[in-house]
Amino acid sequence: MIELALDVVSWVLLAVGGACVLIGGIGGLRLPNFYTRIHAASLTDTMATLLIFVGMMLQSGLSLATLKLFAIMLFLLLTGPTATYALANAALLSGLKPEGDTGQSKHGENTQP
Amino acid sequence: MKLLELLGYYNYWVFAVVLTVGLYAVIRKRNLIKKLIGLSIFQSAVFLLYITMDKVEGGTAPIIQKGVPDQVFSNPLPQVLILTAIVVGVSTLALGLAMVVRIKESYGTIEEHEILGAD
Amino acid sequence: MTFMEHLPALQVVVPMLSAPLIVLLQPRGLAWAGATAAGLASFAIAIALAMAVLDGQTQVYAMGGWAAPYGIALEVDAFSALVLLLVTGAGAAALLAARVSVDRQIEPERQPLFYAAWLLGLAGLAGIVVSADAFNIFVFMEISSLASYILIAGGPDRRALPAVFKYLIMGTIGATFYLIGVGLIYMMTGTLNLADMQARIGDVVALNPILVAAGFITIGLALKAAVFPLHVWLPNAYTHAPHMVTVFLAACATKVALYVLIRFDSMVFQDRLSDHEFQFTLFALPLAVLGILVASSVAMFEGHLKRLLATSSVAQIGYILLGASFVSEAGITASAMHMFNHALAKGGLFLAVACLAFHFRDLRLSELGGAARRMPLTCAALVVCGLSLIGVPGTAGFISKWLLITAALESGLWGWSLVAVILVSSLMAVVYIWRIVEALYFQQASAEGDTSFAEAPLQLLLVTWAVALLNIFFGLFPHLPLALANGSAALLVGGAP
Amino acid sequence: MIYVFALFLLTLLVITAVAIVRTENLFVAVMLTSIFSLLMAANFFILDAADVALTEAAVGAGVTTVIFLSALALTGDWEKPRPGGRTVALGTVGVLAMLLIYASFDKPRLGDPEAPVHQHVAPWYLEKTPEYMDIPNVVTAILSSFRGYDTLGEVFVVFAACIGVLFILGVKPARQTAAAPQPVSGLRHHLIPQVVGRLLVPFIVLFGLYVQFHGEYGPGGGFQAGAIIATGVILYALLEGEAEALRAVPRSVLLALVVGGALLYGAVGVVCMLKGGAFLDYSVLAADPVFGQQLGILVIEAGVGMAVCGALLSIFHAFAARESMT
Structure with a gap:
């Protein structure tokens, strides 16, 4: 009985994780400019990774594979957002202006040129 | 069944297409770095040809677990050859890029027609 | 295992392992001394191997202790012994003479890297000749190619860089074509050892991949060996390379690729594929004839001395391929002999060019006026090697031209037209050698050039004269290379064990 | 089962290769090359070549991209388009592709155990490795x-x-900038x-x-x-x-x-x-x-x-x- 429940839960998690990846992909295509597309891409980096890896860990039960899966998940959760941050920062530095930004951010100090 | 029959040759067709895409880039493009990219694609196609050979239906990677009785393994030899070929490809690429940097410094351009014009 | 049995392995290991050591020898001149010692050691090993082969024992060496089809086997027979002598001889001679010329062209702190690359090139070429495993030949072909790219790109001349980049692109495409060919043969026969491949290729039912593999290997190696339509990289690469590098590469680099082409086509494809002999002749003969005629005519009108000699190299490669395309014992003997004699003649000529470069910044023929009065010994050596290139009786070139003509006559109906081609191209060779002699001896020195007696440094001059005298010696007493050439012909085509 | 994955990944491989050749911006081309290497590594893994997949990912995607980017930083990152006839290049390359596809019908099908490759030398390795070296990874x-x-x-x-x-x-480099090179x-x-x-x-x-x-x-x-x-x-x-x-x-x-x-x-x-x-x-x-x-x-x-x-x-x-x- 427990086995069935675990399987069902992991299948649900994997399905939702897959859906998140799909949404991220579609977002990456449809959204207008660079900064909005990064939001879509980072969706697959964080939410989808979490769901898919937890789903897989349930499948492999208590074994060395689960430990390895946990390590990979940790690595992805660390590097994903950092990469997105570095990407956005580099874009801003090289002068790609976000939409509707008149150079005056809310706190009055000028965003770097 | 006919489609599955043809599917067995799909790898070789992809090898042929990627090989010709790489060769086209090397012949056609005049930017030296684009030529080197074309060259690395050209070499990657050959790796695909070798590794397509080693797959055995239902076989696993050639790592012999102790206890498990009669396992079916894929062929290890093409993998050894391709390990060597990958590193050869990277070495040639590194040398090519060093030359492109020196050409840029002495000629100021990395477009082949401008370089030939300069001499 | 006694020391003598280790020789095939030592032939490659000695230059290869001394390359990293030389990188560490920073103080001046030490790098050159180390490299020359390693070069001479490998030449001595090659001589010992040749002696062993001459009295009948072809050396087979199972690398790592594993038998042939499973491990990698090295094999030194008559043909590889001849080419080994050629490679290590050219390498050692060029290294001996290199110190003065390289000091002028390459900064001292980069010289250890330069000499390490030189030894890697030597080890790569020796590795190709000694190996009997198809994939192993690819690996060592890459080592020798990378080393020759480094050597050519070393010079002060900025035009060397685009030339060597083109050579890198075409050389890598050639090596990858060769890799595809070996892959296809491995796919159909399941083995990589050359002898094993020859045994198993007969009972392959589906011939298509084997024919495609034959095409790929032949085109790949033709690219590497600068056979006529695919030779565009050679003139520029050899012209703008440092002078001593041109001496080393012109003498042996392209010949090793031809060695692999001949060994593959006569060992692996020949006797089993039904009409392959005809196909090989159909492919190689026209290319060789075209190469000889077109390259010789281009050389006649070439202004720069080094580019003239480089273009004439393409014609000489055409001779070697012409001999191989007869696929007869006489043909293979002629092409093996011409490999040896051309290395001697062209090596001597480029050594003389290196001597000339000491006092003449610009090597164009129009600028070389009055060279004979200023550098009589160098010009005399240049004339001797030029005569050997033409094939004047009494010099080494004559022997191989004579063998080529007899092989052409034996080859049946096309014989006479080929003899005509050989004679016409020899006449063209006379013309372009005469143009050099006329520029050196009879042209007036340009106005401000001083005509004081100023010879090249002694070390370089001695080696140049040694090679010139060798040209004459092997013209009069050719039995050493001839014996090896006959042995290789018997082995490859005659079906001897 | 592997056919489905192979079909999907190999098609993606061809698309990436064509995209690399067509793009003008070299940075985009280098990034696509890195994706190309990763796809190649995935293909290798499906074809049971784990070692090669690891090498291709580490060397192909990792180090090659870094070397390309550092070289791009020293040279321009835009490629000048080349107008004019593409027919000659496409012609020769097309002939080669036709030749290869024609020759592919005699080759053993993917995963065919009777292929000559699996008969001669490979079984000896699989059998002798435990005996001579006693290590799992052949x-x-x-x-x-x-x-x-x-x-x-x-x-x-x-x-x-x-x-x-x-x-x-x-x-x-010849043009030494006068200012001391500011530490990057x-x-x-x-x-x-x-x-x-x-x-x-x-x-x-x-x-x-x-x-x-x-x-x-x-x-x-x-x-x-x-x-x-x-x-x-x-x-x-x-x-x-x-x-x-x-x-x-x-x-x-x-x-x-x-x-x-x-x-x-x-x-x-x-x-x-x-x-x-x-x-x-x-x-x-x-x-x-x-x-x-x-x-x-x-x-x-x-x-x-x-x-x-x-x-x-x-x-x-x-x-x-x-x-x-x-």
Whole structure:
């Protein structure tokens, strides 16, 4: 009985994780400019990774594979957002202006040129 | 069944297409770095040809677990050859890029027609 | 295992392992001394191997202790012994003479890297000749190619860089074509050892991949060996390379690729594929004839001395391929002999060019006026090697031209037209050698050039004269290379064990 | 089952290859090349080539992209389009493609157990490895012992590339900028990547060492380990700045690594000769031949790892130092 429940839960998690990846992909295509597309891409980096890896860990039960899966998940959760941050920062530095930004951010100090 | 029959040759067709895409880039493009990219694609196609050979239906990677009785393994030899070929490809690429940097410094351009014009 | 049995392995290991050591020898001149010692050691090993082969024992060496089809086997027979002598001889001679010329062209702190690359090139070429495993030949072909790219790109001349980049692109495409060919043969026969491949290729039912593999290997190696339509990289690469590098590469680099082409086509494809002999002749003969005629005519009108000699190299490669395309014992003997004699003649000529470069910044023929009065010994050596290139009786070139003509006559109906081609191209060779002699001896020195007696440094001059005298010696007493050439012909085509 | 994955991934591979050739912006082309290598690694993994997939990912996607980007930083990043007839190039290339596809119908189908490749030499390896070396990973056994001479040649190809790049880039650039070259520190004022980087680099290097010494039991070995450790140190250099990375791993150590790795591999071969076996015949290294083989494999894999790591790092530093000079 427990086995069935675990399987069902992991299948649900994997399905939702897959859906998140799909949404991220579609977002990456449809959204207008660079900064909005990064939001879509980072969706697959964080939410989808979490769901898919937890789903897989349930499948492999208590074994060395689960430990390895946990390590990979940790690595992805660390590097994903950092990469997105570095990407956005580099874009801003090289002068790609976000939409509707008149150079005056809310706190009055000028965003770097 | 006919489609599955043809599917067995799909790898070789992809090898042929990627090989010709790489060769086209090397012949056609005049930017030296684009030529080197074309060259690395050209070499990657050959790796695909070798590794397509080693797959055995239902076989696993050639790592012999102790206890498990009669396992079916894929062929290890093409993998050894391709390990060597990958590193050869990277070495040639590194040398090519060093030359492109020196050409840029002495000629100021990395477009082949401008370089030939300069001499 | 006694020391003598280790020789095939030592032939490659000695230059290869001394390359990293030389990188560490920073103080001046030490790098050159180390490299020359390693070069001479490998030449001595090659001589010992040749002696062993001459009295009948072809050396087979199972690398790592594993038998042939499973491990990698090295094999030194008559043909590889001849080419080994050629490679290590050219390498050692060029290294001996290199110190003065390289000091002028390459900064001292980069010289250890330069000499390490030189030894890697030597080890790569020796590795190709000694190996009997198809994939192993690819690996060592890459080592020798990378080393020759480094050597050519070393010079002060900025035009060397685009030339060597083109050579890198075409050389890598050639090596990858060769890799595809070996892959296809491995796919159909399941083995990589050359002898094993020859045994198993007969009972392959589906011939298509084997024919495609034959095409790929032949085109790949033709690219590497600068056979006529695919030779565009050679003139520029050899012209703008440092002078001593041109001496080393012109003498042996392209010949090793031809060695692999001949060994593959006569060992692996020949006797089993039904009409392959005809196909090989159909492919190689026209290319060789075209190469000889077109390259010789281009050389006649070439202004720069080094580019003239480089273009004439393409014609000489055409001779070697012409001999191989007869696929007869006489043909293979002629092409093996011409490999040896051309290395001697062209090596001597480029050594003389290196001597000339000491006092003449610009090597164009129009600028070389009055060279004979200023550098009589160098010009005399240049004339001797030029005569050997033409094939004047009494010099080494004559022997191989004579063998080529007899092989052409034996080859049946096309014989006479080929003899005509050989004679016409020899006449063209006379013309372009005469143009050099006329520029050196009879042209007036340009106005401000001083005509004081100023010879090249002694070390370089001695080696140049040694090679010139060798040209004459092997013209009069050719039995050493001839014996090896006959042995290789018997082995490859005659079906001897 | 593998047909479905293969079909999907191979088609994606062809699309990426065409996209690389068509794009004008070289940065986009380099990024697509990195994706191309990753797809190639996924293909290899599906075709049961785990070692090759790891190498292709580490060397192909990792180090090649870094070298390309550092070269792009020194040259322009836009390609001038070439107008005019494409027919000749397309013609010759098309003929070659037709020839290859025509020849592919006689080749054995994918995964066909009766293919000649699986009959002759491969079963001997699979059968003899437990007997002679008693290590699980047959690929490492062939790579280091049965065909160890190939791998020795391979180490010297990497060594040649390393001294080649040092030799070619050893020439000081002509247009020396008057101002002292301002130290190129990595992402200067970006705290987040530096903090995460400092957290990750030790684990990357540790994983590289794991792959190095785990080579006999699972996919891994000298090449992959060298590439992974080099990627870790390159990440450190990108974050903290090239001068900082040189302080951590100075050039003399790199040269010692390359020369030491190559000589270590050759020395093992020569020792085998001196102890009476053939060159690179490890069974003479110890009393018990099986232990001798394992010892030989371990030592030469360490040599390969050192050589590849040192070579890739000195190539990266040669390019990075060039940036600060011009």
